[in-house]
Amino acid sequence: MTRLFNDPAMFADEMIEGFAAAAERWVQRVPGGVVRSTSSGERTVAVVIGGGSGHYPAFGGLVGPGVAHGAAMGNVFASPSAQQIYSVAKAVDQGRGVLLSYGNYAGDVLNFTQAQNRLGAEGHGVRSVVVTDDIWSATRDRIEQRRGIAGDLAVFKTAGAAAEAGYDLDGVERVARLTNARTRSFGVAFSGCTLPGADKPLFEVPAGQMAVGLGIHGEPGIDDVEVPTAAGLAELFVEKLLDELPDGVTADGARVAPILNGLGTVKYEELFVVYRTVHRLLEERGAVVVEPEVGELCTSFDMAGCSLTLLWLDEELERLWGAPADTPAFRKGAVAPQQRVEVRLADADVHAPVGPASDSSRAVGRDIADAFGTVAAVLDDAAEELGRIDSVAGDGDHGIGMQRGVHAARDAARRAADAGAGARTVLDRAADAWSDRAGGTSGALWAEILRSVGAALGDEADVDARAVATGVTAAKDSVMAFGKAKVGDKTMVDAMVPFADALAAGVAAGEPLAAAWGRAATVAEEAAAATASLVATLGRARSHGERSIGTPDAGAVSFALVCTTVHSIHTERVLTEKG
Numbered sequence: 001m002t003r004l005f006n007d008p009a010m011f012a013d014e015m016i017e018g019f020a021a022a023a024e025r026w027v028q029r030v031p032g033g034v035v036r037s038t039s040s041g042e043r044t045v046a047v048v049i050g051g052g053s054g055h056y057p058a059f060g061g062l063v064g065p066g067v068a069h070g071a072a073m074g075n076v077f078a079s080p081s082a083q084q085i086y087s088v089a090k091a092v093d094q095g096r097g098v099l100l101s102y103g104n105y106a107g108d109v110l111n112f113t114q115a116q117n118r119l120g121a122e123g124h125g126v127r128s129v130v131v132t133d134d135i136w137s138a139t140r141d142r143i144e145q146r147r148g149i150a151g152d153l154a155v156f157k158t159a160g161a162a163a164e165a166g167y168d169l170d171g172v173e174r175v176a177r178l179t180n181a182r183t184r185s186f187g188v189a190f191s192g193c194t195l196p197g198a199d200k201p202l203f204e205v206p207a208g209q210m211a212v213g214l215g216i217h218g219e220p221g222i223d224d225v226e227v228p229t230a231a232g233l234a235e236l237f238v239e240k241l242l243d244e245l246p247d248g249v250t251a252d253g254a255r256v257a258p259i260l261n262g263l264g265t266v267k268y269e270e271l272f273v274v275y276r277t278v279h280r281l282l283e284e285r286g287a288v289v290v291e292p293e294v295g296e297l298c299t300s301f302d303m304a305g306c307s308l309t310l311l312w313l314d315e316e317l318e319r320l321w322g323a324p325a326d327t328p329a330f331r332k333g334a335v336a337p338q339q340r341v342e343v344r345l346a347d348a349d350v351h352a353p354v355g356p357a358s359d360s361s362r363a364v365g366r367d368i369a370d371a372f373g374t375v376a377a378v379l380d381d382a383a384e385e386l387g388r389i390d391s392v393a394g395d396g397d398h399g400i401g402m403q404r405g406v407h408a409a410r411d412a413a414r415r416a417a418d419a420g421a422g423a424r425t426v427l428d429r430a431a432d433a434w435s436d437r438a439g440g441t442s443g444a445l446w447a448e449i450l451r452s453v454g455a456a457l458g459d460e461a462d463v464d465a466r467a468v469a470t471g472v473t474a475a476k477d478s479v480m481a482f483g484k485a486k487v488g489d490k491t492m493v494d495a496m497v498p499f500a501d502a503l504a505a506g507v508a509a510g511e512p513l514a515a516a517w518g519r520a521a522t523v524a525e526e527a528a529a530a531t532a533s534l535v536a537t538l539g540r541a542r543s544h545g546e547r548s549i550g551t552p553d554a555g556a557v558s559f560a561l562v563c564t565t566v567h568s569i570h571t572e573r574v575l576t577e578k579g
Contacts, residue, residue: 103148357422
């Protein structure tokens with residue numbers, strides 16, 4: 001298990017600080033992650049990679065000449081926020097464009113897309129390539145839905161080498177897409193991983209069994225089978241991966257780069273025993289093995305497991321795969337001479353002045369800030385249970401993500417309210433802080449909720465029940481459009497839609513806001529509980545939809561919990577005033 005930590009909610013921040021100090025020969029810290037600390041003096045396309053923490057050397061350990069120019073580093077198993085990605089990309093753009101590359105997970109797609117749109121609106125040339133190498137996470141006819149696992153390395157390496165060789169943005173993107181199309185991976189686990197502060201693994205594997213088709217975020221495997229010998233595992237890996245060759249590839253005579261990856265506690269000696277048979281089997285099938293990699297390249301904390309990735313090379317990809325690289329965790333050959341550089345990128349000014357607001361809106365802003373404090377305390381108490389629910393078919397990070405988000409929102413809202421901000425500004429500042437600190441899907445979606453409600457309330461108008469209901473309805477519509485979820489997909493939307501509809505109906509019928517909100521909160525609680533009978537169809541739980549039956553969705557549960565907490569705050573205030 002993960003034993004060494006201080007405050008689990010600060011683990012990623014403290015890890016990044018320590019990593020940047022230890023690897024200062026290669027990297028320097030900027031808001032959102034790390035960037036190169038050296039330059040060859042030649043302007044190139046910038047390759048920015050990223051994802052959640054907990055996978056070292058992915059992602060920060062792959063920043064350096066020949067691979068990535070920067071890495072956006074999110075919370076443990078949660079995507080970096082759009083602000084973090086934007087910050088890192090801004091720091092490394094040299095005027096020739098930026099390629100963003102990351103694994104295919106809902107939170108990463110949401111946040112990297114937001115960052116790309118923002119960068120594009122400012123005039124930066126930006127492209128994205130999503131890695132989809134995990135053959136077990138979706139069938140071949142749904143290849144675009146597959147996860148990115150250790151095949152990330154193949155895509156990042158060839159794209160970085162193409163940039164180093166002077167390719168333009170079109171060329172770097174083409175290489176990354178070609179590499180992804182010619183890369184396949186398959187993984188197994190013998191035990192689950194434990195997040196910092198948790199007292200048990202995200203999933204358990206029966207003694208003598210291994211989980212087949214696991215994810216790198218602690219998502220359980222698709223099936224449990226008897227643990228084979230090292231040779232038997234190699235045979236399973238090679239058989240499955242040769243069953244699905246990329247279009248146009250025939251194993252006999254093909255040139256292939258194998259990547260045998262340890263996930264945390266399967267050590268190098270064991271991996272070499274497995275690789276011995278992998279190498280032989282590939283050669284027996286007529287493949288020519290080129291520059292294999294064996295080691296810990298994309299991990300999952302203390303997970304006992306490993307994966308095999310096969311990158312099927314053509315002449316160009318072989319040249320790029322073998323090109324020099326020098327990063328904290330991945331090196332090949334000798335790179336061109338480098339000079340030390342220092343990037344300065346200031347954090348967003350959290351103390352920026354607030355605009356004008358009416359007295360009534362300022363009063364509502366203060367109430368909102370107070371409410372965030374109470375909601376934060378409730379989510380602190382619920383974090384462990386939310387993580388447990390999320391771990392049944394997902395990655396178990398929902399509780400800690402909600403904690404980080406709401407704590408940041410609470411502090412930002414209080415600063416804004418103390419500065420005399422109106423309701424909209426308080427909610428906007430809270431939204432920015434929640435998204436930036438929480439990252440992941442939930443961080444992006446809660447930011448959408450807060451901004452939508454804030455837009456309806458404004459900073460100068462009197463806040464009434466109709467404005468609140470309008471804002472909540474707008475938030476519902478925004479979340480559904482942004483996250484692409486609908487009722488029945490087993491997401492937060494399953495609680496949010498009935499809540500918003502019930503609130504709107506109550507207000508339209510003339511109910512006081514407190515009564516309408518209370519009734520809607522009860523509806524949300526019931527809807528969240530009812531998600532236990534649904535099969536997950538979106539997000540990381542999608543691959544384990546059947547496993548999720550019997551457990552409610554963590555996002556729906558936390559949404560309902562926030563709604564009921566807000567109602568209790570209002571009820572308590574009314575009782576206090578009457579007393």
